[in-house]
Every structure is written in structure tokens, then in C-alpha cells.
Amino acid sequence: MQEVVQQLVNGISLGSIYGLIALGYTMVYGIIRLINFAHGDIYMIGAFVGYFAIRTFHLSFLPALLAAMAVSAVLGMVIERLAYRPLRNSTRIAALITAIGVSFLIQNTALLAWTPDPRSYPDVFPLRTYEIGGVYVDNRQIAILGVALVLMVVLHYIVNYTQIGRAMRAVSQDADTARLMGIDVDRVISFTFALGSALAAAAGVLVGIYYNRIDPTMGTMPGLKAFVAAVLGGIGVIPGAMLGGLVMGIAEVAVVALTESTWKDAVAFAILIVILLVRPAGLLGRQVREKV
Amino acid sequence: MSLLEIRDLTMQFGGLTAVDRFNLTLNEGDIVGLIGPNGAGKTTVFNCLTGMYAPTGGEILLSGHRIDGLHPYEITRLGMARTFQNIRLFKQLTVYDNIRIAFHNQSKYNLATAVFRLPQFAKEEREILEKTEELLEIFGLYEHRNEIASSLPYGEQRQLEIARALATNPQILLLDEPAAGMNPQETEELTSLIRWVKERFDLTIFLIEHDMRLVMRLCERLVVLDYGITIAEGTPEEIQNNPQVIEAYLGEEAL
């Protein structure tokens, strides 16, 4: 029983990281129907920015986190402006190919600049482990949970209670009508990219602190898994991304606990294929039928 | 035996009943029109007939065989072809290829025959080529054969779509608003084209149309649908004078 709770705690920690990344996928997909393949690499950039902020500029945890989020937000907006906006009226496949290209570009540039060797993340807070009824929770897990929770609440507030949030929802319903209603669609899309990228960057910093190890290819797998989480929860549905992330995190931890850890990367994709076949709209999504 | 028999065809989407117990019998050589206000469920009837939707109730029999629930391609092979309300050509392909694709089921050779270019391949391909050119000539599209379908003028796209449907060698042709977006003169031409094609290819025709002049001139029988329910059936004259139909079209206050 203790073991189960312990794994649950680990799973939730991992899951909230997937959830944070998945939010970016789901918002961007919801608004321009693009799988932003480069999202995982923005997460990686976030981790590296945090790393340099702490190591080179000697910032403490929170300022470093905010710096990483700010830099990634700008990066996300730049990518959207340069690579995706010109393609907004072309086919979705063309946009997807571009996104794959952007992902490769970021990753390989990072490989060149920072070498493929993993770096160990600077210690911002010394590890402390607490025992509660035989279950171990450390302060890093608490930080992950805390930051994830705060960010999700902030996001919820922005999307539901601010003017820009209302504009985002309008654009995701129907961009053309939103434009007719006087909404600056380009600005809303830019803002969405900024928001999603900032959340991914936060996840990057948290992962760096939690696993104490970052490298330029670290974004690929979590990126793909977070995408699966977004699909699992129902792509375009914001609470779905959080739910999907948690389910994915717990499933992965369970597989590692029960079998060999090398199988863990297969879990995500098995879940993906099953969910796409059984309930393609995801857990919280609504099923739509194509008009003939 | 009637060619097409529709018994109590019902289509529900969630709680909405788009078509409610629709009945119709088509005999060989019939030309019947399906009319009704927008949203009456006309296209839904077509979609059920051609397998685009699986009806939630009732039966559809083509030459005595149940076809409801079959895939669209199976129904096409059994001899029912259609056109679409919002023209669905293969837009990026040439006029020529649009027609050639529709002869798909009339080529019987398998993949190996194609890979090894056996004599049967050349023979059937030549037949398809000849039939394609024949159809293109009939519809006056021969000189446009190498043009991209989407570059054709609207009226000719409609014609190409009918030609393509005919290439599948149907017994029954379903036309979904063939005159939509045409001017009176084009509609006039279309009317005689449909009549000519019907004789030439020995067809039974079932069509949806809003243009009353075309419907009245062309159809022997009309069915009127309103909110998924059949409110009238009869000759064009009978329908024209039916108070229920007038009400459905013009609303109560017009009476």
C-alpha cells in the first residue's frame, strides 16, 4: 500500500510536468489546429535558460524560473511569427512539416552550441526528504507540484476571466468570425504561443531541478509524451491537458515499477494508439462528425 | 420488382430526427424529385441512400437487395451513383483523370497484372481510355480534358461531376441540387442535358432541387420533405396546388 502511494506521488510529480507541457500543445492546437512539434524543444530551451540563469548569473530559483519563462515566451512568439504565420492558409500537413523542421533546427543548433553531453543542474535548493506515513516526499516534488498548481490556476484565470482569454476562446471557436468581431487574431495567436512556451519553460526548469540533468535532446521524448497527454485529455481542452498529463505520469511510473524501465517509452505511444482508436476526441473532448 | 425501395427510412443524430420514416419506391426509368425547404433533410436522405450515413431505422432495397448500412463504395458498385451539393470533384486533377478514376470498378485486373504490365492491363486501360473520351465528348468537355478540374467554369464543373457519376455505370443517378448557382439559361441547358442523359444511359433519376422550373419540367413525380417528414407526394401539378406544401414553403401567414 505504501509502495502504491509512493508510486502515486512520483507519478503525480512526473505527470504535472507532462501536464504543463501538454497545456502548450493543447492551446496551440485549439487555436490554429497545429501540432507544434517544436514545443518539446522550447521546453529544453527553458531548461537551459534556467541553467545559465542560475549558474552564470547566480539567480535564485524563482527569478531563474521567471527568466526561463520570459525567454521561451519570446522564442515561441518569434517561431510563430517567422515559421508558422506565413503558412496559416496552407495545408495542415505543410504546417506540420514546418513544425518538425523548427524542432530539428532548435535541437541541432543546441547540440552544436552546447554539445550533446548532459550537464548537471545547479543545486538551487538542497534536497530534503520528508516521510509521511512511510511515503517519501522531497522538497523538489513539492516545488514541482506547487509551481504547476500555481501556473495552472493563473492560466485558468487568464483564459476564463480576462479579455485576452475571452479573445483566445473566440479565436479557437472560429478565427474568421472573431476577426469580424474586431479581435486582433494575430495578436491572440502570438499570445497563445507565448503562454504555452512559458509553461513549457517552467516545466523545463522543474525537470532540471528534479532529475538534475539536462541535455539538448531532452525535449524530444517529453515533448511527444506531453502531446500524447494532450490527446488523451482531449486536444484543445485545457483541463484535459492536465488530466492527460497526470494519467500519463502515473501510467509511466507504474510501468517502470512493474516491468523494466526500458519499456516506459513505449507506454505513451501504446496509450496514444489506443485512445485514438477508442475515443479520438480524448477523455474530456467532444466527438464531432464530419459533414458530407 | 421496383428498382429502389425505401421503407421507413429514419436517421437520427443524437436527439434530432433528421429524416422520419421516409418511404419511396422508384421504378426503372422514373425521374423523381425531392423538394422541401432548407434543412428539411433532403441531403440526409441522399447520404443514407449512398451509404455516407448508416440509417438508424428502416430499410433500403436496391433491386431487392438490402443496401442500408453498406459502405458507399459497395453501393456505387451495385449501381447507384451521385453528385454532391457542393461539387466534390478531384479538384487538383485533370478533367481526364476525374473521369478515369470513376471507371475504377470496371477494370478487373489485379496489382500483379499492373506491375508486370500483362496484356489484360493494356486491353482494359484502352477500354477505359475510349469510354472516358466518349463521355468527355458527350458532355462537351473533350477540349478541356487536360485542364485542372477546379479551373473549369462552375457550370462545367457541375457537368463534369455528372459525367463522372455516369462513368461508374449506374442504374440510378442521384443529383443533389444540380442547378444550384446556375443562371436561367444554364438551368435550361441542364434540364435538356439531364433528359438526354437519362435516355442515352437508360437511367432512373432521383434529384434534389430548389429550382422549381427545372423540377416541374423534368420530374414525373415529386416528394416534399419538411422537418424530415414527408408531407406530400404526387405529380408536379398536384404538388403545386397542395396547401400543405405551400404552407411549408411560405409559412402560415401566406395562406
Place this chain on the structure above:
Amino acid sequence: MKKERILPSSGPSLRQKLSWLATGLVVLILLAVNIGVYRGAIDFYFSGVLVIAWINVILAVSLNLINGFTGQFSLGHAGFMAVGAYVSGLLTIHLDWPFPIVLLAAALVSALLGFVIGLPTLRLRGDYLAIATLGFGEIVRVVLLNLDITGGPRGLGGIFPKTTFFSAELVAILTIIVIWNIIRSSHGRAFVAVREDEIAAEAMGIDTTLYKVLAFSIGAAFAGVAGGLFAHHQMFIDPRSFTFQRSIEILVMVVLGGLGSITGSIIAAVVLTILPEALRGMAEYRMIVYALLLIGLMLVRPQGLFGTKELGDFLGIARVRWIKARQPAAGVLKSHGGDGR
């Protein structure tokens, strides 16, 4: 009447002349390369690069059948290649079957897997299918990492070097012919119809599910063969050779050449294999160049270099003319022409 469109142009255009010239040049180079390899004038290293070029031609042309002609977006080609590589490698190591039989077996197993994966997956469209196939490719890699018989992460060594320049060339040419003949047939038109409009294709009597699975299986079969050639060229394979990156490299070739152009795929595969080798210093920039190529292409020329055009279009050889078409008959069917139009 748009008469000007049907008037035949007088003589070959400049572009046609240049295309003939280029084609002649390519044929000469190909001939020279063959003689060079046969005589041993081309060194061992570079003939190895040429083998990889042929393997990439097979991969690109077969992926084009799926992505370009049938319009299904697969990102799992490296997965099928991996299956072919391992199946053929194991057969050679343990059973020592003749090479052609081994390649055939690799094709069969990959095709079967393509069929099994394809049947449920192909209900998905566009970007969802892309992600599902990507997932499939990753699952294949993880399975290969975990099985004992494949050697896990240590890889599979000791595969006899049976792939030569000439066997790779032969298989590549056979692949091109087979896929070309399929495309230029009623079945090929069905693939294209699925790409253009699935609903209209169904209405034309085409079993779209069948053709999607067929495209997937045929594409997978050839990817399997390419994997087999690869395994017997490298003599050692491990799961790292078949990552998602490999799938993307093949995709770049197809997209660069033109989705729906076999000519384009062949040229792109050869160029993208040889170019990085020719510019040695570029090796570490290769993936960056690939990435910029992808983005730039999508922004500037999303249809790729050749679009859906083939060599014949550039040389001025009409596509259907190999079958002697009759002259349009006058009069016979014009009875409608008077009253209708």
C-alpha cells in the same frame, strides 16, 4: 471555346531541350559510376555511400507511395525499415538463407506489420495519423531494445556483407519500376483519388480503407527490403539506426522531391545522401541543413522541387500516350450538342 489551349506547341521548348540534356547527362554519369565501381576505380568508401544512396531511393520512393500518392501522412518509415533489417539479419545469421529470399522475407514481414498496424490506424486522418505512425515507429524501437534475440541495446552484429553496389542498384530500380507501374494503373488512380477526396473516392466505388492499407503495406514492404539491404551493408545494426530522426530524413527527401513525384524522390534521395559526403565539413551541420531545408521549402515551395511532375512531363512525353488513343470521333455523339449546349 479556349482554342489556344489545345493548339500543339511547335517543336520542343527550351525547357524540354534542357531536360533532355540533363537526362542524358545523368544517364552518362550513372553509366560511368557503374563502370567505375565494376573496375574498382571508385574507392570502397564512396561506393558504400552509393549503396546508401540506393537504399534511400527505395525508402523515399516507397514513402512517397504512402505520403505523396495516397496522401496518408506516415512518420513511421524507419520502424518498417528496422523490422526488415532485423528480420533479414537474423535470417542470415541463424539460417543462412540465400540473400534474395532473405530480402523477400523482410518485405513480407514488414508488409504484414504494415497491414496489421494500418488497419486500425488508418481510420485516423492527417496529423493524428502522423503522430500514431510516429508512435508505432517508437514502439518498434523500444521492442527491439528489449528483446533478447535482437541483442537489445547492444545491437545485432556479424551479419554477412551481402549487399553490393549492384544488388542495391538492382533492387532500387525494381522498386521504382514496381511502384511506377502501380501508380500508372487503375489501382494507382485509386490511391490518388483517396488523396484528393476520400468521400468522392468512395462515391466513385473505391474502397478507400483497402487502398489506404494497401499503400501502407506496399510502402512497408519496400522499407523492409531497404532495411535488409542496409543490414547486410553495415553488418551491424542497433535500434539507434532507426530512430524517429531516420523517418524524418526520409520524409525530407520525399518532401524536397515533391509529394507525388517519383522522379523527385529519386533525385532528392541521391542528392541528400551524396551532398553531405561531398562537403565533409558539413557533417555536423547536416541535421541543421535538413531542418532549414524543410522550413524553407514549406515557406517557398511547399509542393517540393518537382511537385507532382515526372521526368516525362519535362521531356514533353505525354503520360497516357503510350496507349494509342483513337482520334475524337466527330458527329457520332454530338446529337446532344445542339440542344444541350
